[in-house]
Amino acid sequence: MKDKIKRFLRNSHGMDRLSQHLYYLSIVFFVISLFTKSNILRILSLIGLFISLFRSLSQKHFKRTKEDLLYTKYYNKVVARVKVFWLNIKHFKTHKYVVCKSCNQQLRIPKKQGKVIVTCSRCRNKFEVKS
Numbered sequence: 001m002k003d004k005i006k007r008f009l010r011n012s013h014g015m016d017r018l019s020q021h022l023y024y025l026s027i028v029f030f031v032i033s034l035f036t037k038s039n040i041l042r043i044l045s046l047i048g049l050f051i052s053l054f055r056s057l058s059q060k061h062f063k064r065t066k067e068d069l070l071y072t073k074y075y076n077k078v079v080a081r082v083k084v085f086w087l088n089i090k091h092f093k094t095h096k097y098v099v100c101k102s103c104n105q106q107l108r109i110p111k112k113q114g115k116v117i118v119t120c121s122r123c124r125n126k127f128e129v130k131s
């Protein structure tokens with residue numbers, strides 16, 4: 001019995017980024033539900049915890065990895081845009097920051113140059129931006 005449990009845990013997928021974020025989101029929902037006494041948030045936190053646990057203990061590595069890669073792709077896009085948003089606020093007088101749509105690379109262009117064609121330093125993608 002002990003060996004079966006050990007083998008099951010050893011072959012499980014483990015905590016990936018999607019499972020971790022679901023877990024953290026569930027905890028946030030649960031804490032908010034304690035203050036607001038909202039049953040919907042409690043149910044959502046339980047569902048999130050269940051899905052996170054299910055994904056972590058799943059034996060289907062390929063399927064879970066595929067889901068995690070899809071999530072990571074969108075997560076990285078959102079993170080890049082949030083970073084660029086804050087950089088644009090911080091350097092609004094001198095530079096404008098943009099994100100390459102094909103590789104999410106941050107690019108900095110000088111302000112007040114009109115329309116410029118930007119070439120991405122990572123993937124060589126060219127696109128027009130108003131600075």
Ligand SMILES: [Zn+2]
Nearest residue numbers: 100103120123
């Ligand atoms: Zn690029």
